[in-house]
Amino acid sequence: MPTVSLPGVCVWLTGLSGSGKTSTADGLATLIRESGRPVSLFDGDVIRQHLSAGLGFSKEDRDTNVRRVGFVACEIVRHGGVAVCALISPYEAVRNEVRQLVGDAHFVEVFVNTPLSVCEARDVKGMYQMARRGEITGFTGVDDPYEPPKRPEIELDTVNHTVRENAERVFGYLVHMGFILGD
Amino acid sequence: MPTVSLPGVCVWLTGLSGSGKTSTADGLATLIRESGRPVSLFDGDVIRQHLSAGLGFSKEDRDTNVRRVGFVACEIVRHGGVAVCALISPYEAVRNEVRQLVGDAHFVEVFVNTPLSVCEARDVKGMYQMARRGEITGFTGVDDPYEPPKRPEIELDTVNHTVRENAERVFGYLVHMGFILGD
Numbered sequence: 338m339p340t341v342s343l344p345g346v347c348v349w350l351t352g353l354s355g356s357g358k359t360s361t362a363d364g365l366a367t368l369i370r371e372s373g374r375p376v377s378l379f380d381g382d383v384i385r386q387h388l389s390a391g392l393g394f395s396k397e398d399r400d401t402n403v404r405r406v407g408f409v410a411c412e413i414v415r416h417g418g419v420a421v422c423a424l425i426s427p428y429e430a431v432r433n434e435v436r437q438l439v440g441d442a443h444f445v446e447v448f449v450n451t452p453l454s455v456c457e458a459r460d461v462k463g464m465y466q467m468a469r470r471g472e473i474t475g476f477t478g479v480d481d482p483y484e485p486p487k488r489p490e491i492e493l494d495t496v497n498h499t500v501r502e503n504a505e506r507v508f509g510y511l512v513h514m515g516f517i518l519g520d
Numbered sequence: 521m522p523t524v525s526l527p528g529v530c531v532w533l534t535g536l537s538g539s540g541k542t543s544t545a546d547g548l549a550t551l552i553r554e555s556g557r558p559v560s561l562f563d564g565d566v567i568r569q570h571l572s573a574g575l576g577f578s579k580e581d582r583d584t585n586v587r588r589v590g591f592v593a594c595e596i597v598r599h600g601g602v603a604v605c606a607l608i609s610p611y612e613a614v615r616n617e618v619r620q621l622v623g624d625a626h627f628v629e630v631f632v633n634t635p636l637s638v639c640e641a642r643d644v645k646g647m648y649q650m651a652r653r654g655e656i657t658g659f660t661g662v663d664d665p666y667e668p669p670k671r672p673e674i675e676l677d678t679v680n681h682t683v684r685e686n687a688e689r690v691f692g693y694l695v696h697m698g699f700i701l702g703d
Contacts, residue, residue, distance in 0.1 A: 342525070345599075377595045387591040390584050391574030401573050408570040409592050412560045416528075418599025 343374070345414035346516040347407075347439045348507065350423040351432060351486060352449030353478045354464055355456035357495040357503070361449060362423035364504030369419055372508075372517050377413055379406050380423040394475055400431050407435030414443050419516070427477045429484040445514075447507055448489035453478045455496060526557070528597035529699040530590075530622045531690065533606040534615060534669060535632030536661045537647055538639035540678040540686070544632060545606035547687030552602055555691075555700050560596055562589050563606040577658055583614050590618030597626050602699070610660045612667040628697075630690055631672035636661045638679060 348365065350358040359380045369376045379388075388405055392398040403426045410420035426432050436444045456478065457465040468476035475481045491510055493503045512519040531548065533541040542563045552559040562571075571588055575581040586609045593603035609615050619627045639661065640648040651659035658664045674693055676686045695702040 375598050375600075377598070387588060388571075389574075390588075391572075391576075391581065393574075398574065405570060405573075409595070412592070413595060413599055413601070415558050415560070416596055416599045416601025417558075418596070418601065 342417060343516060343518065344443060345417045346419055346443050346445060346511065346514075347410040347414050347435075348419070348421045348445045348447060348511070349410075349426070349432070349435065350421070350447045350449055351426045351489075352451060353453060353456045353483055354425060354476070355459045355461050356449040356451035357493075357500060358423040358425075358449045360500045361447075361493065361495075361503050361507070362421050364500050365507050366421050368504055368508040369421070369511070369517060374419055374517060376419045376421055377410075378421050378423075379410065384424070396428075396475075400428065403428075403431045404434065407438055410435070411439045414439050425477050425483070427481065427483045429486065432486065445491065445507075445510065446486050446489040448486045448492045449495060449503075450485070450492050451495045525600060526699060526701065527626060528600045529602055529626050529628060529694065529697075530593040530597050530618075531602070531604045531628045531630060531694070532593075532609070532615070532618065533604070533630045533632055534609045534672075535634060536636060536639045536666055537608060537659070538642045538644055539632040539634035540676075540683065541606040541608075541632045543683045544630075544676065544678075544686050544690070545604050547683050548690050549604050551687055551691040552604070552694070552700060557602055557700060559602045559604055560593075561604050561606075562593065567607070579611075579658075583611065586611075586614045587617065590621055593618070594622045597622050608660050608666070610664065610666045612669065615669065628674065628690075628693065629669055629672040631669045631675045632678060632686075633668070633675050634678045 350362050352358050362380055366376045366378045389402050392402050406422050410422055413420040460466055467473045468479040477483050511517045533545050535541050545563055549559045549561045572585050575585050589605050593605055596603045643649055650656045651662040660666050674690055694700045
């Protein structure tokens with residue numbers, strides 16, 4: 338069997354807490370693995386466990402965290418690997434820094450555009466309720482801004498589409514762009 | 521030109537401060553790049569800039585730092601990439617954790633075995649003098665232990681060999697083991 342060398346890619350899912358970034362990223366990572374490519378998945382749990390210990394919730398620390406995941410994703414892309422990153426990453430400037438670092442041609446920004454009201458109604462972790470009661474501060478969407486991407490490669494609707502459909506849509510884009518071998 | 525897929529590898533240089541880890545790692549990274557393989561170099565500067573902000577100098581924080589670099593190296597190796605890591609990494613248990621994580625067959629431990637007296641006489645950054653005067657504490661080799669590797673893949677002598685010779689020796693090992701294409 339001939340070995341085909343495919344270019345590296347960083348898929349960056351951004352959106353509010355509870356928007357569905359992690360479940361979409363999980364579904365996408367499964368599809369990529371099933372296609373035969375290794376994938377590095379960086380979601381909240383992986384990042385907390387392996388990368389972000391020592392950082393707090395100040396804007397500066399949160400920016401450091403986003404830049405750090407971007408740095409690691411960039412190294413993976415340089416080696417021709419696939420990195421799937423799911424972070425709120427609310428600030429446009431830092432997301433664009435990561436895009437520049439990785440390289441525009443290898444960066445796929447996925448805006449998980451679930452309305453705040455829907456995220457808040459889901460409130461899977463009870464965080465919105467805590468933020469509304471003032472028990473936590475600096476919470477994105479409540480008392481800290483979320484800056485939506487201006488030109489994301491993909492925008493997902495999680496209200497009218499299932500996680501599976503959204504994961505397949507991103508996967509289809511990766512195949513179309515030559516990052517993944519199609520059937 | 522046929523594409524040949526080579527296995528990933530993590531080269532881990534351990535040794536005292538001033539032993540010559542970074543200069544050896546630099547020379548090795550240059551040889552690997554010249555051979556046509558991308559390489560990720562994690563030395564003190566890169567780690568401080570991109571990975572370790574927020575961590576201090578307690579044993580716990582230093583262990584977290586070593587584990588974190590190991591985690592990133594492991595992801596790179598999974599994608600078939602080459603990671604060269606140069607850290608004092610004084611504790612055997614944590615180095616062995618990293619070895620297990622990356623996988624024995626993809627881990628090359630290089631013991632940069634420069635005697636303490638030589639490192640201290642060089643004292644490039646003036647750190648040994650500060651440690652001896654008690655101005656910094658927990659300094660490896662002075663008031664904190666260095667546990668030498670028991671079975672490193674390679675042991676380097678920086679007193680009787682130049683940086684170039686040592687870098688070439690590690691590079692030759694990587695070629696011999698099939699991680700790099702030889703001429």
